Amino acid sequence: MNKQKVIIVGAGFGGLSAAALLAKQGHTIKVIEKNEQSGGRASIWKKDGFIFDMGPSWYLMPDVFEKYFAEFGKKPEEYMDLVRLDPSYRVFFDINDSVDISANLDKNLDLFETLEPGAKEKMKEYLDKSTYEYDIAMNDFIYKDYKHIIDFLKPRLIVEGTKLHMFEKLDDYAQRYFKSEKIRKILEYTIVFLGGSPYDSPALYSLMSHVDFNMGVWFPKGGMGKLVEAMQRLAEEQGVEFIYNEPVEKIHVEKGKATKVQTTNDSYPANIVVVNADNAWAEMNLLEEKYQTYDQRYWEKRNIAPSAYLLYLGLDTKLKNFIHHNLYFDPHWINHFDDIFKQPKWPKNFSYYVSCISKTDENTAPPGCENVFVLVPVAPDLKDTTEVREEYFNKTIDHMEKLTGENIRDHIIVKRIFAHTDFSSRYNAYKGTALGLAHTLKQTAVFRPRHQSKKVKNLFYTGNYNHPGIGVPMVIISSQILADIIGRIYAD
Numbered sequence: 001m002n003k004q005k006v007i008i009v010g011a012g013f014g015g016l017s018a019a020a021l022l023a024k025q026g027h028t029i030k031v032i033e034k035n036e037q038s039g040g041r042a043s044i045w046k047k048d049g050f051i052f053d054m055g056p057s058w059y060l061m062p063d064v065f066e067k068y069f070a071e072f073g074k075k076p077e078e079y080m081d082l083v084r085l086d087p088s089y090r091v092f093f094d095i096n097d098s099v100d101i102s103a104n105l106d107k108n109l110d111l112f113e114t115l116e117p118g119a120k121e122k123m124k125e126y127l128d129k130s131t132y133e134y135d136i137a138m139n140d141f142i143y144k145d146y147k148h149i150i151d152f153l154k155p156r157l158i159v160e161g162t163k164l165h166m167f168e169k170l171d172d173y174a175q176r177y178f179k180s181e182k183i184r185k186i187l188e189y190t191i192v193f194l195g196g197s198p199y200d201s202p203a204l205y206s207l208m209s210h211v212d213f214n215m216g217v218w219f220p221k222g223g224m225g226k227l228v229e230a231m232q233r234l235a236e237e238q239g240v241e242f243i244y245n246e247p248v249e250k251i252h253v254e255k256g257k258a259t260k261v262q263t264t265n266d267s268y269p270a271n272i273v274v275v276n277a278d279n280a281w282a283e284m285n286l287l288e289e290k291y292q293t294y295d296q297r298y299w300e301k302r303n304i305a306p307s308a309y310l311l312y313l314g315l316d317t318k319l320k321n322f323i324h325h326n327l328y329f330d331p332h333w334i335n336h337f338d339d340i341f342k343q344p345k346w347p348k349n350f351s352y353y354v355s356c357i358s359k360t361d362e363n364t365a366p367p368g369c370e371n372v373f374v375l376v377p378v379a380p381d382l383k384d385t386t387e388v389r390e391e392y393f394n395k396t397i398d399h400m401e402k403l404t405g406e407n408i409r410d411h412i413i414v415k416r417i418f419a420h421t422d423f424s425s426r427y428n429a430y431k432g433t434a435l436g437l438a439h440t441l442k443q444t445a446v447f448r449p450r451h452q453s454k455k456v457k458n459l460f461y462t463g464n465y466n467h468p469g470i471g472v473p474m475v476i477i478s479s480q481i482l483a484d485i486i487g488r489i490y491a492d
């Protein structure tokens with residue numbers, strides 16, 4: 001392997017994983033991060049004894065983490081204390097109407113039967129198909145680089161594409177199995193993790209039910225910040241150097257090659273540059289227009305994934321009726337999807353997610369207190385004025401109080417709101433997106449931005465904009481694909 005000087009822009013999961021993998025290939029790696037810590041959208045915020053995960057909170061697809069750590073001869077358990085949650089999560093359909101999804105599949109099948117007679121057998125069939133889809137997707141399509149449409153349209157995909165329900169919408173597919181709206185909501189909500197809507201995303205993503213029901217919901221004790229720590233440690237063990245609080249301002253290109261990276265403080269020579277920073281923002285802000293593979297017009301036409309209205313709340317009491325993960329599905333949830341994807345606006349009525357990690361790890365809050373994280377998915381590019389932020393704070397707390405029958409407002413001792421402007425200022429997120437590029441069929445695989453620049457040969461990208469897409473496991477896979485590409489190009 002030809003040893004190269006590599007600069008990685010950004011220490012999100014994409015940057016962390018690319019750094020460790022490229023260091024293992026023998027290159028010299030510096031990761032330059034604009035913020036004060038690694039993790040990117042998975043930063044942590046500590047306040048008055050509370051430790052908040054600012055972004056992701058679901059550790060899903062444990063196989064992906066095992067495969068990643070195995071690249072270094074390690075296991076995730078050597079770096080984190082991982083527990084499987086049981087129940088996996090609680091779903092609220094309305095006041096006094098909730099169900100718990102268990103870590104035990106048989107219990108879930110029995111639950112489905114109570115929601116719709118005959119659903120137990122149908123669910124077994126649905127899950128067999130989603131397991132099949134997961135296996136094919138992971139083995140043949142996900143860990144793969146797509147440079148040309150030809151790669152994507154190989155005969156296997158054409159044959160499997162129909163079997164994998166690539167060309168059918170998730171909601172239509174679920175409707176073929178289940179009449180119960182409650183069941184369909186339980187099977188479809190995971191698409192929001194991928195920045196999509198069940199009414200517009202390929203039914204292939206029913207594979208998420210295998211992830212949810214068979215692989216389970218895991219938690220690194222201490223929070224997702226522990227996963228960031230673990231991956232940073234792994235990278236440092238490979239010799240990676242991290243530089244913080246230095247926003248990159250420009251990537252210098254000479255004769256079609258990136259030569260150095262300019263930060264607010266310094267400049268760093270490079271033979272290879274890998275951008276993990278928000279892909280859209282970085283193309284338009286770090287490169288001269290002639291070197292942009294995708295220009296402003298391209299980005300304006302993309303279907304950008306949702307943003308999120310977030311609350312980090314420290315309570316001086318325990319909440320009895322919430323468990324670790326809680327989902328509230330509004331009776332008219334389709335209107336909320338429309339407010340995100342069709343006519344973008346702040347939603348009138350909305351579904352939301354509440355996590356209380358202090359239920360599983362009491363060290364994430366002071367004694368007797370609750371660590372509460374609230375997420376309302378919202379359209380990108382909305383104005384989040386102070387008035388709107390407070391209005392939604394009140395709406396959300398009012399609803400949570402109705403749902404649980406508990407007083408929350410009077411117990412708030414730590415409060416922080418995080419929305420579009422924060423995503424933009426903290427992570428340079430294009431249009432304040434929480435997640436990057438949505439997973440529509442037209443933005444899948446070869447139709448996502450490439451890992452290698454078309455204009456600058458030694459410039460590469462990794463993260464939630466690239467294939468395979470959104471979510472911590474996907475971003476790690478994105479870096480594995482990238483490392484293979486770089487490994488091939490710079491082989492001796």
Ligand SMILES: Cc1cc2nc3c(=O)[nH]c(=O)nc-3n(C[C@H](O)[C@H](O)[C@H](O)COP(=O)(O)OP(=O)(O)OC[C@H]3O[C@@H](n4cnc5c(N)ncnc54)[C@H](O)[C@@H]3O)c2cc1C
Binds near residue numbers: 475
């Ligand atoms: C609220 C929320 C909840 C989520 N929940 C889940 C979940 O439960 N499970 C899951 O798997 N996924 C979840 N996700 C998605 C997941 O967090 C992301 O897909 C993933 O973390 C993205 O990683 P990334 O490396 O692509 O990008 P980022 O995390 O954005 O990393 C990019 C890094 O680049 C840095 N950067 C930007 N500009 C510059 C610059 N000019 N110079 C230097 N550095 C720069 C940023 O500060 C950042 O650290 C969630 C995301 C959010 C926001």
